Amino acid sequence: MSEVWGLTGGIATGKSTVSAWLREAGLPIIDADVIARQVVAPGTNGLAQIEQAFGAKFIVDGALDRQRLGQLVFHDPDQLHQLESITTPLIQAEIQRQLAAYRAANAPVVVIDAPTFFEVGYLVDLVDHILVVATDPVTQQRRLMARNNLSAADAQARMAQQWPIEKKMARATVVIDNGGTIAQTLQQVVKWLDTNNFGKSQQIKRGDQ
Numbered sequence: 001m002s003e004v005w006g007l008t009g010g011i012a013t014g015k016s017t018v019s020a021w022l023r024e025a026g027l028p029i030i031d032a033d034v035i036a037r038q039v040v041a042p043g044t045n046g047l048a049q050i051e052q053a054f055g056a057k058f059i060v061d062g063a064l065d066r067q068r069l070g071q072l073v074f075h076d077p078d079q080l081h082q083l084e085s086i087t088t089p090l091i092q093a094e095i096q097r098q099l100a101a102y103r104a105a106n107a108p109v110v111v112i113d114a115p116t117f118f119e120v121g122y123l124v125d126l127v128d129h130i131l132v133v134a135t136d137p138v139t140q141q142r143r144l145m146a147r148n149n150l151s152a153a154d155a156q157a158r159m160a161q162q163w164p165i166e167k168k169m170a171r172a173t174v175v176i177d178n179g180g181t182i183a184q185t186l187q188q189v190v191k192w193l194d195t196n197n198f199g200k201s202q203q204i205k206r207g208d209q
């Protein structure tokens with residue numbers, strides 16, 4: 001029996017940072033962001049559907065212009081909803097395929113890493129427990145602006161497309177507080193791994209502290 005954990009957070013609260021450590025510790029990770037890119041890669045049916053729904057101006061040299069589509073959908077919930085109606089079923093099918101493969105291989109623990117874990121609905125039913133990586137909203141906005149080179153308004157628009165982090169924290173089995181230093185966050189992650197006997201926390205590289 002595999003124990004399945006969801007890993008989520010708000011945009012730029014540090015989910016990818018934590019996910020990278022879990023991977024280094026040897027945990028199998030199903031990464032929804034990676035899958036979301038695969039299902040709209042050049043030549044896919046997903047990309048053809050996006051071209052049909054949004055127009056050829058979002059395709060450059062056969063590939064999705066992600067920045068341009070992001071500018072559109074993160075400022076318009078109806079357009080985001082239309083995009084999700086194309087991408088969500090494709091992402092869901094691949095997540096379920098990977099999870100079935102890990103279960104068949106008797107993986108003791110599997111992590112499903114997804115930014116919109118709660119928002120998409122179906123993922124909650126696939127997991128036993130949920131790890132939420134959180135910061136306060138001010139820190140979240142500051143890090144998002146710095147990482148993506150966004151204005152305060154653009155960062156707010158992206159944050160507004162997701163559930164507030166407090167609502168996610170209220171549904172978490174465990175909350176990792178990433179409002180402090182990277183080292184403080186790593187300490188919490190190592191404790192979670194060691195307490196549950198998951199993976200090899202000593203394999204985590206600590207070079208980024």
Ligand SMILES: CC(C)(COP(=O)(O)OP(=O)(O)OC[C@H]1O[C@@H](n2cnc3c(N)ncnc32)[C@H](O)[C@@H]1O)[C@@H](O)C(=O)NCCC(=O)NCCS
Pocket residue numbers: 010011012032033036065066067069070073080083084087088091114115116117120161162
């Ligand atoms: C709109 C797109 C093209 C913008 O691409 P871009 O490379 O600029 O951003 P990227 O995909 O790296 O996402 C950055 C962050 O935005 C947030 N985000 C992405 N999709 C969504 C969404 N549907 N709803 C709310 N927030 C989202 C996440 O926190 C994510 O980590 C892309 O985000 C996309 O295709 N989104 C729809 C697919 C999806 O739902 N992905 C989430 C996987 S569960």
Ligand SMILES: Nc1ncnc2c1ncn2[C@@H]1O[C@H](COP(=O)(O)OP(=O)(O)OP(=O)(O)O)[C@@H](O)[C@H]1O
Pocket residue numbers: 009010011012013014015016017018115143144147178179180181182185
């Ligand atoms: N404790 C920390 N102190 C300072 N900066 C941090 C900390 N944790 C993460 N960061 C930085 O904040 C930014 C957001 O982190 P990260 O990319 O891990 O977030 P995320 O939750 O995966 O975001 P998204 O949902 O958009 O993929 C990155 O630039 C990262 O380097």
